[in-house]
Each structure stands twice: as structure tokens, then as C-alpha cells.
Amino acid sequence: MMRQVLILPMALLVLPALYAGDFGDVACEGTYPQHLQGLCVDESAIYWSFTTRLVKTDLGGKVLAQVVVADHHGDLCHRDGKLYVAVNLGKFNDPKGNADSWVYVYDARDLSLLARHEIQEVFHGAGGIEFRDGRFFVVGGLPDGVPENHVYEYDGDFKFIKKHDVKSGWTQLGIQTAAFAGGRWWFGCYGDPKILLVTDADFNLIGRYEFDASLGIVGLPDGRFLAASGRTDKATGCSGSARIAVADEKSGLRSEEK
Incomplete structure (x- = not known):
């Protein structure tokens, strides 16, 4: 696949350091061939994964760079100037485990590909990733009827450490x-309604809530969150946006009151 890159002039890429208070509800500029899978942030940019497009915007949603990527790029996280994306090149959610799970690493400045790491332990296909305390944690598919989810732990070089079970009940x-x-794990799941799973640091279930974080969730330094949503239009393509959310003991998360 030919790699296509759109980069705006460097003067527009050199942005001042910003703070959590600068984040707000935002819509990603443009439309894309496939739907939003996740988002992450740094001090001055938001990174969006649209399955076959990786997009960098400023905090107002204006596109700074984008690249064509392999199908299927899922959720992603930011760490030390790099983006780590959960990628599945095989059959997602296949009960027999015919997935092909990887983590692709990109330079957050220009979205150039830096490395690829095999993570074939993710049996039903890698779908999301997060970094915590020097470790990467990967989530993914779950066949129908299986009563618990799994989180796969890797060290900083993607050497497999352990599979954690989350006694969540089945999620689509x-x-x-x-x-x-905030000392907790927040997991976005598909379904009707969409499900948010919240666990403690050791993956013990705290709650299962009806809140849509299935297209992206990221914690901000001030304790708030960005929760993503998206729309698919057969005529114009797929779009993505994110809204500010706050923790709520009754509902897990809720949209921030204006």
C-alpha cells in the first residue's frame, strides 16, 4: 500500500505547551473511509484512529497530518512522543484465534512509522492499548457467550508478561x-446499549455502566476525560468527535455539565 502523507507547514506544527483546561468538546476535521476506533492526546494535539487512516489534529480539531495505514488499526495511546496502536491483520473475534495481532509505533510529530511488534498472545485480535507504570496493556475481541474479557500485559519492549481476566460478563x-x-481502568465496549466497564488497578470489576466510550476514551491531567463518538454516512464517509466527560459513581461517566 502506498503511504500517503499530508503535513501542514512546520510553522503550524510548532505549538505551545497547553494544559488540561484547554481541552473541550471537539470535532475532527474531515471525513474518512472507515469509522473511528480510538483517540489519544498529548499537550497540544489529538490523535484519531479511523481504521485505515491515522490523523493528527490540534485541540480544535484542525488536521495537522494524516497517513494511510493497514486495515485494521484500532485504539491507540501516546507515550514519550510516540503513538502505539493496537493492530489486527487477521480475523477479529474468531473463536479459533485466527487473529494476527500487532502493535504499530509511530512518531507523534509526523506520523511516520517507527516499529512493529508482534503480540500474538492476543488470541481474538488486538483492539486497544494503554500504557501504565512502564507496561503496555492490550485489549481485544471476545467471541459470543464468553463470560469474561481479557487484558494482555507486556513490558516496554513488548515481551509478554501475563493475561488478566476481567469478570465483566460478555460484551459484544x-x-x-x-x-x-484516577486509579481505575476504563474500558469502552460495543453493544446496544454501549457498555463502559470500570475496574480497579488490578482489574477487579467496580461497575458495568451504560455509557458510550466504545470509539475512544482518554483521561486528562485534571481528572476529566475525552470520550469519542462517530457517525457513518454512506455518501460522505465517517466522522469523529469527542466530548468532555467526568467520573460519576452512579453512571461511571457522564457528559460534563455546561
């Missing part, structure tokens, strides 16, 4: 997105 296609914030 497993876990799509992951974030660690």
Missing part, C-alpha cells in the same frame, strides 16, 4: 478502547 466483540485514569 470484547473491549474496544482502554484508559487508565
Whole structure:
């Protein structure tokens, strides 16, 4: 696949350091061939994974760079100037484990590909990733009827450490997105309604809530969250946006009151 890159002039890429208060509800500029899978942030940019497009915007949603990527790029996380994306090149959610799970690493400055790491332990297909305390944690698919989800732990060089079980009950296609914030894990899942799983740091279930974080969730430094959503239009393509959310003991998360 030919790699296509759109990069705006460097003067527009050199942005001042910003703070959590600068984040707000935002829509990603443009439309894309396939739907939003996840998002992450740094101090001055938001990174969006649209399955076959990786997009970098400023905090207002204006596109700074984008690249064509392999199908299927899932949820992603940011660490030390790099983006780590959960990628499945095989059959997602296949009960026999015919997935082909990887983590692709990109330079956050220009979205150039830096490395690829095999993570074939993710049996039903890698779908999301988060970093915590020097380790990477990968989530993914779950066949119909399986009563618990799984989180796969890797060291900083993607050497497999352990599989953690989450006694969540079945969720449609497993876990799509992951974030660690406020001492808790937040997992976005598909379904009707969409499900948010919240666990403690050791993956013990705290609650199962009806909140849509299935297309992306990330914790902000001030304790708030960005929760993504998206729309698919057969005529114009797929779009993505994110709204500010706050933790709520009754509902897991809720949209921030204006």
C-alpha cells in the first residue's frame, strides 16, 4: 500500500505547551473511509484512529497530518512522543484465534512509522492499548457467550508478561478502547446499549455502566476525560468527535455539565 502523507507547514506544527483546561468538546476535521476506533492526546494535539487512516489534529480539531495505514488499526495511546496502536491483520473475534495481532509505533510529530511488534498472545485480535507504570496493556475481541474479557500485559519492549481476566460478563466483540485514569481502568465496549466497564488497578470489576466510550476514551491531567463518538454516512464517509466527560459513581461517566 502506498503511504500517503499530508503535513501542514512546520510553522503550524510548532505549538505551545497547553494544559488540561484547554481541552473541550471537539470535532475532527474531515471525513474518512472507515469509522473511528480510538483517540489519544498529548499537550497540544489529538490523535484519531479511523481504521485505515491515522490523523493528527490540534485541540480544535484542525488536521495537522494524516497517513494511510493497514486495515485494521484500532485504539491507540501516546507515550514519550510516540503513538502505539493496537493492530489486527487477521480475523477479529474468531473463536479459533485466527487473529494476527500487532502493535504499530509511530512518531507523534509526523506520523511516520517507527516499529512493529508482534503480540500474538492476543488470541481474538488486538483492539486497544494503554500504557501504565512502564507496561503496555492490550485489549481485544471476545467471541459470543464468553463470560469474561481479557487484558494482555507486556513490558516496554513488548515481551509478554501475563493475561488478566476481567469478570465483566460478555460484551459484544470484547473491549474496544482502554484508559487508565484516577486509579481505575476504563474500558469502552460495543453493544446496544454501549457498555463502559470500570475496574480497579488490578482489574477487579467496580461497575458495568451504560455509557458510550466504545470509539475512544482518554483521561486528562485534571481528572476529566475525552470520550469519542462517530457517525457513518454512506455518501460522505465517517466522522469523529469527542466530548468532555467526568467520573460519576452512579453512571461511571457522564457528559460534563455546561
